Amino acid sequence: MDDPVLLTGAGGRVGEAILQGLGETYDWRLMYHNPPDEEPDHEYLVGDVIDEEVVREAVDGVAAIIHLAGDPRPSAPWKSVLSNNIDGTQKMYEAAVEAGVERFVYASSNHAVGAFETDERTPEMYRTDDDYRLDGTELPRPGNLYGVSKATGEVLGRYYHDEHGIKVCNVRIGNLTEGHPPIDYERGQAMWLSYPDCAHLHERTLEADYEFEIVYGISDNDRKYYSLERAKEALGYDPQDNSAEWDGDEHVVNDQ
Numbered sequence: 001m002d003d004p005v006l007l008t009g010a011g012g013r014v015g016e017a018i019l020q021g022l023g024e025t026y027d028w029r030l031m032y033h034n035p036p037d038e039e040p041d042h043e044y045l046v047g048d049v050i051d052e053e054v055v056r057e058a059v060d061g062v063a064a065i066i067h068l069a070g071d072p073r074p075s076a077p078w079k080s081v082l083s084n085n086i087d088g089t090q091k092m093y094e095a096a097v098e099a100g101v102e103r104f105v106y107a108s109s110n111h112a113v114g115a116f117e118t119d120e121r122t123p124e125m126y127r128t129d130d131d132y133r134l135d136g137t138e139l140p141r142p143g144n145l146y147g148v149s150k151a152t153g154e155v156l157g158r159y160y161h162d163e164h165g166i167k168v169c170n171v172r173i174g175n176l177t178e179g180h181p182p183i184d185y186e187r188g189q190a191m192w193l194s195y196p197d198c199a200h201l202h203e204r205t206l207e208a209d210y211e212f213e214i215v216y217g218i219s220d221n222d223r224k225y226y227s228l229e230r231a232k233e234a235l236g237y238d239p240q241d242n243s244a245e246w247d248g249d250e251h252v253v254n255d256q
């Protein structure tokens, strides 16, 4: 990719995972909400994704956008997700199509489909011997207002793709945790996304040939209730990590 890639929410955890793995791979333009503590190694700007002027400046001349900025709290109140997540994402899309950006990668969430985790299905669905899988073709079923905002971001992508032709990949990210899977948290282990797999997955979203996709962003965990088939087929995702290979913070398999 010759032109820069815009990374919004660059100062957050997902941004950190992506830059750890792909810092040298692309010509990044980083967007921060507040001035970063340390001088970044890449071109950057500071601003709010609901500020149309800053957003226009951010998208100018980029080939692709990875849009992470937003309120990531499952407990976030409506006022915050309406502004930071829904309005911010719509403004990013609007500016992107106006500027002729080719592709838009959107950080959706497991919480867009959290209400599939019913009392009848849990905790069995978090376990290896359960074959219940969501595959991305199901309708959103959020369990909180944050999930509603993430599902709305996916639908905004559907609209901007159909109406304006921008390529869109919605990644329903699981539980990104650095180093090892979440400890004593079955659900989190089933949807663990390691930092290296997160970076690799985003590299595939920037390189693969697709039109509109919804994929799950988790590692290749033995325990899983999200199918990775679409991410593998449409993007060529080839995850390397598996929460079942961990006992707490100890890597018990292939620890060479």
Ligand SMILES: NC(=O)C1=CN([C@@H]2O[C@H](COP(=O)(O)OP(=O)(O)OC[C@H]3O[C@@H](n4cnc5c(N)ncnc54)[C@H](O)[C@@H]3O)[C@@H](O)[C@H]2O)C=CC1
Binding pocket: 008, 009, 010, 011, 012, 013, 014, 015, 032, 033, 034, 047, 048, 049, 050, 067, 068, 069, 070, 071, 072, 083, 084, 088, 107, 108, 109, 110, 172, 173, 174, 175, 176, 177
């Ligand atoms: N960390 C995870 O496991 C998961 C994250 N996600 C999504 O990934 C994205 C990034 O999440 P994290 O890195 O974990 O969160 P984070 O809170 O660490 O990073 C988000 C960044 O977005 C910035 N931001 C928030 N509102 C903004 C605004 N109005 N304008 C400009 N910047 C703004 C924040 O300053 C922050 O640096 C979020 O959209 C979240 O919904 C989805 C599923 C799981």
Ligand SMILES: O=C1O[C@H](COP(=O)(O)O)[C@@H](O)[C@H](O)[C@H]1O
Binding pocket: 071, 072, 073, 074, 108, 109, 110, 111, 173, 174, 175, 176, 187, 188
């Ligand atoms: O969307 C998100 O999901 C992850 C995992 O959800 P959790 O319910 O297991 O905490 C969450 O950590 C992250 O903050 C959120 O943005």
